[in-house]
Amino acid sequence: xxxxxxxxxxxxxxxxxxxxAAREGVSTLVLDRASFPRDKVCGxxxxxxxxxxxxxxxxxxxxxxxxxxxxxxxxxxxxxxxVLTGGFPADTIYPDFCVxxxxxxxxxxLLRNAVSAGARFESGCTVxxxxxxxxxxxxxxxxxxxxxxxxxxxxxxxxxxxxxxxxSIGNSMKDGTTAVSLRTYYRDVECEGSPVKVWFxxxxxxxxxxxxxxxxxxxxxxxxxxxxxxxxxxxxFRGVFSNFIxxxxxxxxxxxxxxxxxxxxxxxxxxxxxxxxxxxxxxxDAANQADPLNGGGIHKAMESAYFxxxxxxxxxxxxxxSAGTLxxxxxxxxAHFELDWRTAEVFLSIAKNPDLREFCLFVLVNIxxxxxxxxQFRDFCAGxxxxxxxxxxxxSPRALYDAFPRNPEAWASLLQMGERxxxxxxxxxAATGAGSVLTASRRMTASPLRSLDWGLExxxxxxxxxxLRLGSGAxxxxxxxxxxxxxxxxxTADTTATLFEGRI
Numbered sequence: 001x002x003x004x005x006x007x008x009x010x011x012x013x014x015x016x017x018x019x020x021a022a023r024e025g026v027s028t029l030v031l032d033r034a035s036f037p038r039d040k041v042c043g044x045x046x047x048x049x050x051x052x053x054x055x056x057x058x059x060x061x062x063x064x065x066x067x068x069x070x071x072x073x074x075x076x077x078x079x080x081x082x083v084l085t086g087g088f089p090a091d092t093i094y095p096d097f098c099v100x101x102x103x104x105x106x107x108x109x110l111l112r113n114a115v116s117a118g119a120r121f122e123s124g125c126t127v128x129x130x131x132x133x134x135x136x137x138x139x140x141x142x143x144x145x146x147x148x149x150x151x152x153x154x155x156x157x158x159x160x161x162x163x164x165x166x167x168s169i170g171n172s173m174k175d176g177t178t179a180v181s182l183r184t185y186y187r188d189v190e191c192e193g194s195p196v197k198v199w200f201x202x203x204x205x206x207x208x209x210x211x212x213x214x215x216x217x218x219x220x221x222x223x224x225x226x227x228x229x230x231x232x233x234x235x236x237f238r239g240v241f242s243n244f245i246x247x248x249x250x251x252x253x254x255x256x257x258x259x260x261x262x263x264x265x266x267x268x269x270x271x272x273x274x275x276x277x278x279x280x281x282x283x284x285d286a287a288n289q290a291d292p293l294n295g296g297g298i299h300k301a302m303e304s305a306y307f308x309x310x311x312x313x314x315x316x317x318x319x320x321x322s323a324g325t326l327x328x329x330x331x332x333x334x335a336h337f338e339l340d341w342r343t344a345e346v347f348l349s350i351a352k353n354p355d356l357r358e359f360c361l362f363v364l365v366n367i368x369x370x371x372x373x374x375x376q377f378r379d380f381c382a383g384x385x386x387x388x389x390x391x392x393x394x395x396s397p398r399a400l401y402d403a404f405p406r407n408p409e410a411w412a413s414l415l416q417m418g419e420r421x422x423x424x425x426x427x428x429x430a431a432t433g434a435g436s437v438l439t440a441s442r443r444m445t446a447s448p449l450r451s452l453d454w455g456l457e458x459x460x461x462x463x464x465x466x467x468l469r470l471g472s473g474a475x476x477x478x479x480x481x482x483x484x485x486x487x488x489x490x491x492t493a494d495t496t497a498t499l500f501e502g503r504i
Contacts, residue, residue, distance in 0.1 A: 003029045005312055006139050006152035007119075008127050008165050010036065013284025013301035014158030015110035019057050020309030022118035026316065029150060031125040031141060036111055040103035041183050041265030042298075044220045045196070045212055048094035048388050049299035056487050057302070059113040063106065067099040069214040073194040074382070076368065078361055079201055080248065083368035085194055086382035094388050098196070100214045122150075130155055130168040130280065137279045154321055155280045156308055158301070161268050163286035169277040176228060176270025176288075177352060179207070179295060182241045183222035185260040189213045191252055199248055200364060204234065206351045209244045211252065219256070221245060224295055226269070226352045230450050238262070267297060269348055276326045281308045289333075291387050293344035299387075300337075306487070307333045339392040342465045347391075349458050355443035355451070359436040366429070369414045374405040395469055 005021050007014045010032035022028045046054075046063065054060035076084040090096040115121055125141040125148065139150040157165025162173055191197075191213045199209040207225035223241045227233045234240055241262070245253065267285060269292040275282040283289070284301030291300055311329035315321050351360050371378035380403040383389030393399045405411065412418060416425035444451040 001151070002136055003027045003150070003152040004316055005029070005154050005156060006031065006137070006150055007156045007158055008032075008130075008139065009158035009160060009163075009284075009286065010034075010111050010114075010121065011040065011107055011158060011160065011284065011301065012110055012298050013286070013305050014156070015107070015114045016053070016057060016302045016305035017156045017158060017283055017309050017312075018114035018119040019110075019117045020306055021312050022114060024309075024313050025118075026309075026312060028114075028119040029152065030111070030114060030119050030121045031127060031139065031150065032121070032123055033126040035123040037104045037108040039263070040107060041181060041263045042103045043181075043183070043210055043212060043222055044100050044102050044106075045296075046099045046101055046106065047296055047299055047386065048088055048092075048096065048098055049296075050302065051097075051099070052094050053299055053302035053306075056306075057110070057113060058117075059109055062109050062113075063101060064099065066105055066109070067101045067214070068216050068218070069100045069195060070097050071099065071194070071196050072097045074196040074198060075194040077197065077199045077201075077248070078365050078368070080199075082193075083365055084371055084378070086371065086378050088386060088388050089379040089383045092383065092388050100195075100212050100220070102220075125150075127159065127164050130157075130165050132278055132280075153279065154312055154315060154326075156305075156312070157280065157282045157286045158284050158305070160285045161266055161288070163282065165280060166272060166282050166286050169274060169280055169282075171272040171274065174268060176268065177226055177292070177348060178228065178266060178268050179224050179226045180233060180237065180264060180266045181222055181224035181295075182238065182262055182264050183220060184258060184262045186219045186221060186253055186256040187217060187259050189217045189219040189252055189256045190254070191217070191219070199244070200361060201244075201248070202357055202361060204240050204244065205357045205361060206348075206354065209241075209248065211249060217256075221249065221253075226348060228352060230453060231352055231354055267295060269345065276311075276323055276330055278323050279321045279326075281311065281326055281329050283308050289341070291344055292341065292348040293391060294385055294387060296387060303337060304333055307336075339395075339465075339468060340387070340390050342461070342468055343391040343394060344387075346458070346461050346465055349454075349461050353444075353454050355447075356440050359440045362433055362436040366414055369416075370405050370410050372413045373409040374407045377403055377405045377410070392469070395465075 004027045007018045007030045010030050014030060018028045018030045051060060054063050073085055073087040075082060088096045125143045127139055127141045129140045131138045136151050136153055137155050141148045157163050159165055195213045197211045204223060204225055209223045211219055211221050213219035223244055225234060267290045268288040270288055272288055275287040283304040285297055287304060289300045289304050290297035308329045311326050314328055315325050367381060371381055384391055415429055420428050
């Protein structure tokens, strides 16, 4: 039997692609080496963007029935001190809240949704290779200790950061910026303030720690770190994670019980050589499409799955499965999200240099100070970091001007005039900033070739980003740039929130 579409991988990207395709009558087979439900290392946060796509997929109600949290704020800590409590802006196309749900249940719901739409699922299939046979493509796999062969007109590779499908079309694995994360769970966590907490700290920057806790005290605790060949992974990353738990989380976890082993995961934040070829497309982590600024991958997986499914349906309609036809997938995804992804990539390229650690943290602290008394600027910053507001908004002078604080109290807070005095506050700020710059300069001059290589990388990406912006004509003025052919939610964001709050 030849299927119209074979999806390799049953995570959010694969299950979403299968759902979108099967809904349109595409005969769809989903393969995964695991039997579901299965665990997946993640922060377990379901962002406003993911809730949007869950509604489009038709399974948001089941997700909201399973979760025990409705979260509208986040506490931010820098170098151990609380600097900001922010939330999701309310005037976007997305809901203004997130929820928490472990990936074991979340991914299983998405897979069942795909099967309900008409897709067929084969578990226990470890894909070994993908071969183009001219008039169809063959997926070779191992199942129950035996070799298996599946034939299809097209393949969507949704098999993660170490994708076999990606290697089959000539991509190299892990040849750019990569992030690793460690995660564990606790019960009976006593959490004051927001149930979502994020830590930036000189011990593990570029990266961040997190604690996400639901209404029953069940918490996901994790730490992520970004690195590349120039800037290697911390030598004792597991020890740093243990120290983060023992120091930063000591008070909140004092009466908590660990309820799981420490598990590790990874994600990649560089553009692979290609994300489509004859009869083949890559989505989600297989295409390295996670958000480089915050690491979020679930909603990005759903976005790419939607556009890949549109390309599948178009190819079947015209009877052409060549790379030229499937380019439609990359073109549509790029038209909606390339500018944002490239903007976030520039931010990550700058921040991943550990020589700039003190300077980056100094900037973050003072941005937080500006938000203390300016709600509009706080929503803007939170929206950009979370991706609820298009990150390319940072390229728009008009948008930056509109968002910039005009409240004198915000500037007084930035200059620490109330804490240190009218004169000493600004002087202290200037001295601290100069000190962070001098520290960065000293460290960078100690490794001049590495610093030169990094500087050229950043400069190249900035030039490419500006070329892309000028070429696209995009103004980056907000989330409206992400609409277009993207389907609207079945219900409004406010209605989704109301439906959820009625469940708890």
